Amino acid sequence: MTPRLRPAILILLTIFACPLLPGPLLPAADDGGELSPQDKLVVETVLRLQSFQLESSAPAKAAVLRYLRARLGSKQSFDLIRRFKPVEIAPDLAAFGLEHANETEGVRAAELLFAMGQQKRLLDVAEADDSERAMTAIALIGRSGRGKTVESLLPLVTSGETSMDRRIAALTAMGRQIDGQTQILSMVKETALPDELKFAAANVLLASPNAEAVEEASKYLSLPETADSQPLPPVVELAKRRGDVATGAKVFREPGTCIECHKIHGEGKEVGPDLSEIGSKLSREAMFVAILDPSAAVSHNFETYVLLTDDGTAFTGLLISQTDAAITLRTNEGIDRTVDREAVELFEKKSQSMMPQDLQRLMTAEQLVDLVEYLMGLQKSAEGSTAT
Ligand code: HEC
Incomplete structure (x- = not known):
């Protein structure tokens, strides 16, 4: 099913795959499945030809694209893309970049998209x-x-x-x-x-x-003031410091009040997300931001709603359930309140997080650093590891 290669390409292949030339340009380890030896030969050849125009040969281009899709992320794939800029690979490159956004290869893929x-x-x-x-x-x-x-x-x-x-x-x-x-x-x-x-x-x-x-x-x-009336250092600076885990665990309860809204290993209230594995999810910098600037990350499942009843009572909370008959919100004290639809005057989503915006004033910068040290240590337990 491989497209027939034009004779000219075949001649080139023979010349450039000749054993007198320096060693192969594709890595020796590049022997995984999916790719035919012929495709690899074409790519090898194309890499050697300084002035080759990929658009001049449809079969060579098809072979290169197959190679790129199978080996996206390798140095050779990036060299080929940098040289020929085949737009057909852009969707794959974007998907690869998003998948590896925190890695060198992902950033390189995105740089190529810009290029x-x-x-x-x-x-x-x-x-x-x-x-x-x-x-x-x-x-x-x-x-x-x-x-x-x-x-x-x-x-x-x-x-x-x-x-x-x-x-x-x-x-x-x-x-x-x-x-x-x-x-x-x-x-x-x-x-x-x-x-x-x-x-x-x-x-x-x-x-x-x-x-x-x-x-x-x-x-x-x-920047806002912390508990000792000192201005909060910028997040990049906080993220460079290291704290004390045991002190951080205490700060989570008191004075941080985090436990009023978050559960860790079964302890605490469930107004916000469970934080038992939060260290695996967020980077150190993102952890500081999540605490100090909650509107930077309103999670989908934790959008806050406001509800006003016909007798003038207002509730703010997370939407727990919504049926034709009633609406249930969980307030920031972790209490579920159910209101009959008939009694609902107003019901709408708030853009602001339910997490308080000024938690830094409950802690000193040191306590905040300790707290983050503690949270960073809350990791997903390694899957499949056998307890001994
Ligand atoms: C009044 C309730 C409340 C308090 C108090 C509170 N949080 Fe939150 N927190 C939330 C909610 C709700 C969310 C979900 C995201 C959102 O809506 O902002 C959240 C989100 C987070 C997240 C992001 C979680 C994720 O999965 O991305 C972290 C981290 C966090 N809180 C840490 C803390 C820490 C540490 C404290 C104490 C200093 C604290 N929170 C105090 C309600 C609270």
Whole structure:
């Protein structure tokens, strides 16, 4: 079923696969299934031909694409894409990048999308319904877009239609670039920045390596105060520190009050997500952000609703169940309240997280670092490991 190769290509193959030439360009270990020896020979040849135009031979192109799909992520695959920029591989490249967004290869894949002018593949995901993938796409654009990061992410930051968690992620990703910081600073000065974005903006600007930007930004922004009335250090700085696990476990209960809303190994209330394995889910930096800037990550299952009854009682909480007859919300004290549909005057989703926005004032920076140390240690137990 392999397409017939034109005679010219066959001649080239014979010449370039000749044993007098230096050793093979494909790794010796490249003997996995899926690929025919013929495809490998074509790729080997194409890699050797300095001025070969992939578009000049449909069969060679088909062989290269088969190779790319089977070996995407390898050095050879990236070399081939960099050289020939075949747009047909863009969807695979985007999927690979999203799957490996926290790895070198994933970032390289995304960089190639930008080099091919195919970054829209990532931008579309950043705006699509699946919020977890969208957040991954935004972070990936921030890591790979270089000179195009700001123009790619700015529309997300400024759009009133984009959800707050995505806007915060886009602002943070944009803030990794110096021109992104400049852009954010001018938005701050023009007071064009919604309040919900200010914590993220302060974190980006006050931790900038550019001293002038820090000075300028501190005229407009500050980080909130902690329990000892000291300003909170920026998240990147907090993430460099190490704390004490045992103290952190205590902070989780008191003074942090986290246990009022989160369960760890069966202990605590279930207003927010169970945190028994949170250390496997979030990076250290993301953990600080989850605690300090809850609207940066409103999880899908934990959206807050407001309900007003016809006798003027207001409830705020998580939606537990919703039937034709009644609505049940779980309040932030972990109490389930059920209201008959007939008695419901108003029922709507709130954009804000139910997690308090100012938890840093309950703790000192040291206690916060201890708390995160404790949470980072809450890992998924290794699957299949045999207890001895
Ligand atoms: C009043 C309830 C409440 C309190 C108090 C609270 N949280 Fe939360 N927390 C939530 C809710 C609800 C969520 C779900 C996401 C959202 O809506 O923001 C959440 C989300 C989180 C997440 C992200 C979880 C994930 O799966 O991504 C972390 C981490 C977290 N909280 C840690 C803490 C820590 C640490 C404290 C104490 C300092 C704390 N929370 C105090 C309600 C609370």
